[in-house]
Each structure stands twice: as structure tokens, then as C-alpha cells.
Amino acid sequence: MGSGQHDPAAFLSQPCEHTRQVSAPAKKATDPQLWLRRALRMPYLWLLLFFLAPFLIILKISVAEPMIAQPPFSALLVWGAHGLQGIRATFENYSFLFRDGYYGIIVLSSLKMAAIGTVLCLLLGYPMAYFIARQPPRRRQMLLLAVILPFWISFLLRVYAWIGLLDNHGIINHALMSMGIIHKPLAMLYNDFAVYLGIVYSYLPFMILPLYSTLERLNVDLLDAAADLGARRWRAFVDVTLPLSMPGILGGCLLVFIPAVGEFTIPALLGGADTLMIGRVMWDEFFVSRDWPVASAVSVVLLLLLIAPILWFQHLQNREHEAGS
Amino acid sequence: MRRRSIFLISVACFGYALLYMPIVSVVVYSFNASRLVTLWGGFSTRWYVSLLSDDKLLAAAFLSLRIAVVSATLATALGAIVALALHRVRRIPGRILLSGMITAPLVMPEIITGLSLLFLFISMASLIGWPASRGALTITIAHVTFSMAYVVVVVRSRLAVMDESLEEAAMDLGGRPLAVFFDVTVPMLLPALLSGWLLAFTLSLDDLVISSFVSGPGATTLPMLIFAKVKLGVTPDINAITTIIIGLVIVAVTTAGLVTNRRKAASA
Incomplete structure (x- = not known):
């Protein structure tokens, strides 16, 4: 897999070190699930990136205008010299579906x-x-x-x-x-x-x-x-x-x-x-x-x-x- | 016994016939020497032999297997973590969001999952230049994303009935959390992890729609190749592939069944 973040070995070894630090006697009883909570970040991020984000992108493209360009649709956020200048959204695609x-x-x-x-x-x-x-x-x-x-x-x-x-x-x-x-x-x-x-x-x-x-x-x-x-x-x-x-x-x-x-x-x-x-x-x-x-x-x-x-x-x-x- | 049961038996027979007739017909006709479906030209293994020399097909099968093994393994690891966390960690930030994201792929039409992931990959490529091209990597990511949801379902149902006193005992005896996890929890979860992996593997191997969207030029999986061929009708070599896959499935399911039964017998 391309990025180290998605390497199974990496996410198993990382929480391991954390638990070693925590399992020092004084703190031992406090949180046996710390490693699990840390390990959870991995699938959590995965789902945010590969499930939620794509879904938001679909919503975004559905209010864009088709264009002959790469990618073939208009941008949602209009950037100007002073940062964000406006939002360009159209419900044309939806009204097209209804019409x-x-x-x-x-x-x-x-x-x-x-x-x-x-x-x-x-x-x-x-x-x-x-x-x-x-x-x-x-x-x-x-x-x-x-x-x-x-x-x-x-x-x-x-x-x-x-x-x-x-x-x-x-x-x-x-x-x-x-x-x-x-x-x-x-x-x-x-x-x-x-x-x-x-x-x-x-x-x-x-x-x-x-x-x-x-x-x-x-x-x-x-x-x-x-x-x-x-x-x-x-x-x-x-x-x-x-x-x-x-x-x-x-x-x-x-x-x-x-x-x-x-x-x-x-x-x-x-x-x-x-x-x-x-x-x-x-x-x-x-x-x-x-x-x-x-x-x-x-x-x-x-x-x-x-x-x-x-x-x-x-x-x-x-x-x-x-x-x- | 009763009059009604004649009706029930005939409906059940019809139902089972419906379930198995297509499979049986494909297996039988994969050994047909004739190219025509209706004509029985004698027993032959020529379609199996011709498979071996079909480089495109072998490459597609190999690609599919590779993607299925990697994505099933990743999905099982990630899915097991989510299932454990949902079961044991009381305070997860955005718990509803997480459980929503993990159940949604189960009901999401494949065609939307595929389209939305393709849009993501295209946007990412234009923003950060990764992934530079679409192919095995993007298909693997897509497969992990949707099959993780199935692994979570399988592992959670096992966790719900699992006796946790063993782990507590191990913890009380001074076991480090991670050591307890690998020495006690994982072996107890093994049947669920195994069937989750098998499910993820099968789903990946079978996926046509999502792969078609997120794949790029040069990466053709077995279902994509099969779909392109069968759109035009029956082809005998696809019958042969189907028969091989059915054989593999029977072997896998029987092995998994035997392993679970042995474990049950051992623990009883």
C-alpha cells in the first residue's frame, strides 16, 4: 500500500509502544483500553476519508454545472485574490431531473x-x-x-x-x-x-x-x-x-x-x-x-x-x- | 401428514430447484464438447484446457485474487478494531457517526459507492497528486471500505455472545493489555475473524460494479472481464471458470465448517 498510514504493521506496532508507556505500574489500572482507542483512529480515519468524503463530493458535484473541462464540472467554491469569494451552486441538475x-x-x-x-x-x-x-x-x-x-x-x-x-x-x-x-x-x-x-x-x-x-x-x-x-x-x-x-x-x-x-x-x-x-x-x-x-x-x-x-x-x-x- | 404440507413440500422443491438449477446447468455444460448450449457434443475438458492458454483471463484472475487477499486482510484487521471499540470503549467521539459510517456501506447501492469513490480519487489526484493512476491500489481501497462493514457485523455478533471472564482473569493476573489481546481475545475471536475474512474475500472477488468505477486502464479484474464477455451471451469458457469457482467455494466452505465444528467439539 502506498502510504505508511495504511500499513497494517505500522498501526499494530504504534499502539503497542503507547501501551508500554502506560502500563507503568502507577497508571496500569487506569485504562486498559487505551491501545484500542488509539488503534481505532486508523479505521476511523479510513472511513472518514473513503466513505464520508466521497459522499460529500457526490453532493458537491450534484450542484455543479457540467463543463467541458477536466474534471468536467464547475467548482463549488470560487476563489479570488482575497480568498473565498463565493459559493457557486446550482440546482439545475435536480430541476433537470424533474422537468x-x-x-x-x-x-x-x-x-x-x-x-x-x-x-x-x-x-x-x-x-x-x-x-x-x-x-x-x-x-x-x-x-x-x-x-x-x-x-x-x-x-x-x-x-x-x-x-x-x-x-x-x-x-x-x-x-x-x-x-x-x-x-x-x-x-x-x-x-x-x-x-x-x-x-x-x-x-x-x-x-x-x-x-x-x-x-x-x-x-x-x-x-x-x-x-x-x-x-x-x-x-x-x-x-x-x-x-x-x-x-x-x-x-x-x-x-x-x-x-x-x-x-x-x-x-x-x-x-x-x-x-x-x-x-x-x-x-x-x-x-x-x-x-x-x-x-x-x-x-x-x-x-x-x-x-x-x-x-x-x-x-x-x-x-x-x-x-x- | 397434513394436506397443507403437500403444498409446502412442492413450493420448497420448486424453491430449491430455482436456487440450484442454474448452477448445475453451468457445471454440466462446462464439460460439453459442443459450443452450443442445447447440443450435447459429448464429454470434454477442452474449455478448461483453453482457459490455461488465455493470458488475459489468467492475468485478470491473478489480479482479482491479489486484490481479494490484501483487501480481505486489511478489512478484517480494521473491522475487528471497529467492532471491539464499539463493543468495549464506552466513550468514542462521534460514536453515532462511526456506527453510521460502518453500517451505511451495507445498504448503499454499489453503483453510488463506486461513483463516489471514483470522484474522491479524481479529486485527490488533482489536489495532492495521489493516487497518480487508478488500478489495483484504488480497487483495493474501495474493497476494504465496503467489506469492512461486513467484518464488523460478523465480529460484533461473536463479541455479543463471547464470555469475557477469561480476558478479565488474564488482566487480573497482570497480563499487559496487548498481550492479553493477542493471547486470549484473538484466539477466542478466531472463528469470527476467519468467517469475516472469508466473507470479505468473497465480496472482493465477486465485485463488478465498484471495481468498474474505480479501476483504470490496464487493471481488469476477473468479474470485469467476465461481464464484458457474457454481455454478449453464453460462452463455454465462462462456464468452465464458474465450475472452478464453485469447486473452490465448496472446498472453502467445507473447510471452514470442519474447522468450526472441530473447535466446537474441542471446547465442548
Whole structure:
């Protein structure tokens, strides 16, 4: 690594010397965590520099004017002979996004596609989580492991694998045609259907895990009580199981919805030319049109869209922690 | 048993089929002699052999591995410090800021992380002249930044259930804080550090979007190369790479599982 500051050996040896000084008998008991506090500076600085600063830069560029220059946008602070002379900020990029119907459509379309993908994921994930939670403990572990295992295999390659299955000359069409069920290949690839399938496939584990953990804890006695009181199985499910598993449903849905809104790989590989998703549009805005201020403004809009679901998810997590402790 | 369970079993079978069908199909067709997906031309390892002579691909794979090892190691070290500090140090200046910065990458769309880091690197280059060019170094920095967040989650969940009396005993017996840390805390945290490292390694090896933004000319990682190839459809050599990666993952996950089980058995 280029700078000594990022050298792991350096930050381990540095706090070591400090602790030696402090562990002189008189001060020994005062602060055994001094070295940890000192060591924390390293990741703290790292995050300020490589996470917070980039984020502020995006905000800055989103209020700049596009220019034919290097870098291709105007400066925020205007410097004169006597120091700072003013701030030049424009909301032109944002008002452009609002005026230009194209971006509004893309935002709505991303939200719609992520929402439909999430609902489909829930419809498949809920019965699966329910099924797993009702198995004997040993088999439960196996089935859960089988849900998580594909997650370790490259996301990109797993999405790619669907191309071979869904293609007009792909495995599924070939099988259906040779069985005589269809005579013309079904158009399953490069359209919205393939994107939904990709979302369900890729994010299914994120849906199943939180659902499983609420369903597993669910008190079976309650269901028995409902049955004793004469409730039919379906009624018992709707009135007892479903409301009680609400935290898992919300958690799972948010875990799928949040990344799905900004998804790039799935629409890029499986979607058609008319599949509008914000991640892909940002990619093109940046790599193809090279309009940095607009790409930044789109990022800020995407983040604003995600803030509400993210905060909601955090709130759910905190409540879960409190309930657990 | 019950009527409902027929429905449940069929949905579960469908779900597992959905999860494994693509992977199995890629593995099977990676041994297909024919270039066409639908045509079975007999068993062959020709795509594996052709991989070995693909210099571009080998270079990309090597670059990805190098970045993944370095970034996973750094992310594990930095992430473990953050997790320990959040767990043990009561007064951290800007605690909310820190925990916000460490959770945000988990939910941040990759495309924004990539774009914002690229802007940072460009601004830094024009301000202080570093980094002079973008490539393996900038990709590594980006990967450390987002995978650190995952390491923190893993290590914190371990710390939450860890028995701290051993460390207290070691401290009471006069152990220096740092010696206690390396002799007592680190071994106790080892499973979490290991799975955190493995997670960071996998995330780095798999990253397409962020690498594409922060990379420069000359630095093409394996996912970037694969993406460029598969945008145009199925290619048999990518099937072969996928199969190799699946093999490696199975070996890694089984080894990690065995190690954890042995440790559990040993401590029980």
C-alpha cells in the first residue's frame, strides 16, 4: 500500500509502544483500553476519508454545472485574490431531473420493479421458510445451509447462469420444444420477466433468513390453542401465524427491496433494452454520456428514495435487539 | 401428514430447484464438447484446457485474487478494531457517526459507492497528486471500505455472545493489555475473524460494479472481464471458470465448517 498510514504493521506496532508507556505500574489500572482507542483512529480515519468524503463530493458535484473541462464540472467554491469569494451552486441538475420526464419514469419503474420482485420473493420465500421451520432441528440446519450456500458463489456468475437457461436457444426452451409442449421458443430472456426472476433468485436467501428466524420462534401452543378453539387451519394461519411473523416479513422485504432498487447486474445481463432501472441508467449516464453532475444528482435522488426504507429497517433491527436482550 | 404440507413440500422443491438449477446447468455444460448450449457434443475438458492458454483471463484472475487477499486482510484487521471499540470503549467521539459510517456501506447501492469513490480519487489526484493512476491500489481501497462493514457485523455478533471472564482473569493476573489481546481475545475471536475474512474475500472477488468505477486502464479484474464477455451471451469458457469457482467455494466452505465444528467439539 502506498502510504505508511495504511500499513497494517505500522498501526499494530504504534499502539503497542503507547501501551508500554502506560502500563507503568502507577497508571496500569487506569485504562486498559487505551491501545484500542488509539488503534481505532486508523479505521476511523479510513472511513472518514473513503466513505464520508466521497459522499460529500457526490453532493458537491450534484450542484455543479457540467463543463467541458477536466474534471468536467464547475467548482463549488470560487476563489479570488482575497480568498473565498463565493459559493457557486446550482440546482439545475435536480430541476433537470424533474422537468425531464425520462428520469421520473425511471425512478418509478425502478421502484415498481423492485416492489414486484420483493412481493414475488415473499410469495416463494414465506412457504419455504415455514416449511424449513417445521422440520426436525437437524434437517432444519441442512435446509438452511442449502439456502445460504449459493450466496457464496459469485453473484455475477449465478446471474449469468440464467442466460443459458432462458435464452431462445437455451436449455428450458429446448426442453419444452423437444417435449412438444411449445412449438416456438418462449421469449424469456432480455425482458422484465427475466429481471424479476433474477431478483427472486438472487435475493431469496435474504428473504428466507429473517422469515425463518421469526417463524422458528413462533409459539406452536398458540396455534394449538387456536385449533382447540375451533379455528380452521387457514383461519389460524391468517389470524395467528401471519400477524406474529410480521417482523420477519417486513425485515425480509426491506432486505430484498433496498438492494433491488439500485440493482445493476441483473437488469444489465437479463433485462431488455426497455428495462428501465436506475442503477443501469446511472451506469450509462456516467460511462456513456459522461455527464457527471447529472449522474451525481441521480445518485442523490436514489439515496433519498432509499433513506425511508433503510431507516425503517434500522428501526426494526433495534426493536429486535431490545426484544432479544 | 397434513394436506397443507403437500403444498409446502412442492413450493420448497420448486424453491430449491430455482436456487440450484442454474448452477448445475453451468457445471454440466462446462464439460460439453459442443459450443452450443442445447447440443450435447459429448464429454470434454477442452474449455478448461483453453482457459490455461488465455493470458488475459489468467492475468485478470491473478489480479482479482491479489486484490481479494490484501483487501480481505486489511478489512478484517480494521473491522475487528471497529467492532471491539464499539463493543468495549464506552466513550468514542462521534460514536453515532462511526456506527453510521460502518453500517451505511451495507445498504448503499454499489453503483453510488463506486461513483463516489471514483470522484474522491479524481479529486485527490488533482489536489495532492495521489493516487497518480487508478488500478489495483484504488480497487483495493474501495474493497476494504465496503467489506469492512461486513467484518464488523460478523465480529460484533461473536463479541455479543463471547464470555469475557477469561480476558478479565488474564488482566487480573497482570497480563499487559496487548498481550492479553493477542493471547486470549484473538484466539477466542478466531472463528469470527476467519468467517469475516472469508466473507470479505468473497465480496472482493465477486465485485463488478465498484471495481468498474474505480479501476483504470490496464487493471481488469476477473468479474470485469467476465461481464464484458457474457454481455454478449453464453460462452463455454465462462462456464468452465464458474465450475472452478464453485469447486473452490465448496472446498472453502467445507473447510471452514470442519474447522468450526472441530473447535466446537474441542471446547465442548
